[in-house]
Amino acid sequence: MREKSRGSRCGSGRFAPEADLGHPWLMDAVIFDVGGVIVPWVPQRAFEQVMPAEQVPAFMERVGFDEWNRANDLLPSIVESTEALARRFPDDEAGIRAYWPNFELTITSMVPGTAAVIAELERDGVTIGGLTNWAAEPFAVARRRFGILGRFRDIVISGLEGVVKPDPAIYRLACERLGVSLDRAVFIDDTAANAIAASEIGMTGLHFTSAERLRTDLVELGLLGRRPAIAEPIYHWALRSEWEAALAEGHYPHSSRGIAYLSEGFVHGSFGHQVAGIRQAIYADLPDSELVLLRIDPDPDLPIIVENDYPHLFAPLPLDATVVDPATTA
Numbered sequence: 434m435r436e437k438s439r440g441s442r443c444g445s446g447r448f449a450p451e452a453d454l455g456h457p458w459l460m461d462a463v464i465f466d467v468g469g470v471i472v473p474w475v476p477q478r479a480f481e482q483v484m485p486a487e488q489v490p491a492f493m494e495r496v497g498f499d500e501w502n503r504a505n506d507l508l509p510s511i512v513e514s515t516e517a518l519a520r521r522f523p524d525d526e527a528g529i530r531a532y533w534p535n536f537e538l539t540i541t542s543m544v545p546g547t548a549a550v551i552a553e554l555e556r557d558g559v560t561i562g563g564l565t566n567w568a569a570e571p572f573a574v575a576r577r578r579f580g581i582l583g584r585f586r587d588i589v590i591s592g593l594e595g596v597v598k599p600d601p602a603i604y605r606l607a608c609e610r611l612g613v614s615l616d617r618a619v620f621i622d623d624t625a626a627n628a629i630a631a632s633e634i635g636m637t638g639l640h641f642t643s644a645e646r647l648r649t650d651l652v653e654l655g656l657l658g659r660r661p662a663i664a665e666p667i668y669h670w671a672l673r674s675e676w677e678a679a680l681a682e683g684h685y686p687h688s689s690r691g692i693a694y695l696s697e698g699f700v701h702g703s704f705g706h707q708v709a710g711i712r713q714a715i716y717a718d719l720p721d722s723e724l725v726l727l728r729i730d731p732d733p734d735l736p737i738i739v740e741n742d743y744p745h746l747f748a749p750l751p752l753d754a755t756v757v758d759p760a761t762t763a
Contacts, residue, residue, distance in 0.1 A: 446625075446640035447650055448632035460637065460654050462560040462613040466598075467588070468567065469623035470641045471547050472540050472579055476502070479535035480528050496522045496529060506591045509569040533571075540575050541695075546644025548581045548698050549736035549747035553657055555584050556740060563588035564607040564620065566597045581698035586611055598622070599630030608636075619654060621647060644736075663737050667702040667744045668758065669727045670716055676725050676757075685750040690715050699738075699745040702729070707743065728758040 468474045476498070480489045493499070501518055505511045515533055519526045554561050563585045565572065569592035576582050587610040591597040594606060608618050615635035622628045628638030639650050651657045671687070679685035688697035703711050708726065716724055729735070729746070732754060736747040 446628075446642060446646060447653075448625075448629050448638035448640070459617055460619055460656055462562070462608070462611055462618040463554055463651070463656060464562045464564050464607050464611070464618055464620045464636075465547075465551070465585075466620075466622040466624075466627065466641070467563055467565040467572075467575070467582070469544070470621055471544055471551075471563075471581065472575055473542055473544055474539055475541075476532070476539050478538040478541075479532045482535045482538070483527050483531040492525060492528050496525050503597075505568040505571075506566040506597045507568075507595055509592050511568050511570060536571055536574060537578070540578065543579065543581065543695065543698075544644065545748065546736055547647070549738055550644055550648050550651065550657075551581055551584055552699070552738045552740065552745070552747060553660070554651075556738065557657065559656055560586060560611055560613055562586050562607060562611045564598070564603065565589070566591045568592040578695055579698065580696045584698075598624075598627045601630065601634045604631050604634055604636060619651070619656070661739070662733060663731050663735075663739075663744060665704060666728050666730050667704060667737065667746070668708050669700060669702050669729070669746075669750065669755075670708075670711055671725050671727055672719075673723050673725050676727070679750075679752060683752065685752060687750075694749060699747045700750050702737070702744040702746055704744060726758045727755050729755050 465471060477486070477489045477493070480492060484492065496518060501514065505514055508514060511533060515529060519529045522529060551561060561584065563582065565588065567575070567590055569590050572590050572592065576588070582588065587607075589603060589607040589610060591603065594603060596603045596606075598604070604620065605615065608615050611618075619637045619639060620628060620631035621639045621641050622631070623641040625640040628640045631638040637654065639647060641647055648657060652659070670690075671685075672690070675687055676685070686694050688694045688699060689701040694700060712724075727750070729751070735751070737744050738747060739745070
């Protein structure tokens with residue numbers, strides 16, 4: 434696992450083998466990097482639990498965190514490597530040992546927009562998978578936390594395979610696991626060098642800089658079409674206590690009753706004609722006084738994907754664009 438690349442884009446960010454340029458209809462599989470494409474990773478947060486934030490950069494440089502982390506990408510567990518690093522830098526032992534117990538604090542959100550792209554590809558029948566440089570044990574934590582990863586047919590994890598990007602072997606393994614040929618697969622990575630490496634063995638590599646740019650690239654490759662506009666409001670039932678807490682805290686972390694946004698990957702919604710059915714199906718045991726019906730008016734910038742006839746918002750609920758609906762009562 435590594436921090437998000439800040440490298441410059443190469444042209445459109447698309448790296449395609451010469452034989453496939455101009456033939457987007459050949460593509461039928463998309464493989465995603467995880468860190469920096471789907472899940473932001475902020476390792477500094479772990480160390481801020483045991484030292485002031487302004488001391489963290491110097492600490493990380495002093496103990497060689499980046500090099501240590503890259504070496505961990507080949508490992509199933511970071512326990513032994515943590516012990517080894519603590520022995521090398523005994524004066525920084527407390528900081529070093531803070532990383533693994535606080536690892537969950539380093540992965541607390543999703544990259545805006547990517548989950549919606551994944552949902553669209555899955556809905557349209559495109560084969561989707563993952564390929565990540567990440568130690569296996571920490572990745573298991575991410576896998577449990579982020580439900581969107583469960584949509585992938587397979588995820589190749591460097592820490593389980595003992596090989597990392599940009600080694601050609603790991604790209605070939607990812608395609609083999611998905612049952613797709615290299616020349617029919619797109620690979621997406623926020624590190625340009627990894628996207629280029631994929632293109633050098635016959636894949637189409639895309640350098641990720643934003644979900645908007647990614648979606649445009651996938652449309653140009655013929656893998657996605659224009660996203661249908663949502664022309665009517667969508668609604669979301671919420672517990673009144675949770676809505677009031679969200680207003681106070683500035684964040685609504687829920688997807689539906691008893692389900693976290695991160696674990697589901699989206700916020701459950703309803704169209705107007707579905708509101709009463711959801712009230713009865715999920716909240717029938719609660720009195721009206723304990724519920725609020727929230728309304729979000731149409732907005733083309735919101736990543737709303739209709740799945741199984743219901744609108745799903747693949748972003749946190751936007752508090753500034755959400756109102757308690759006065760016209761519909763429980």
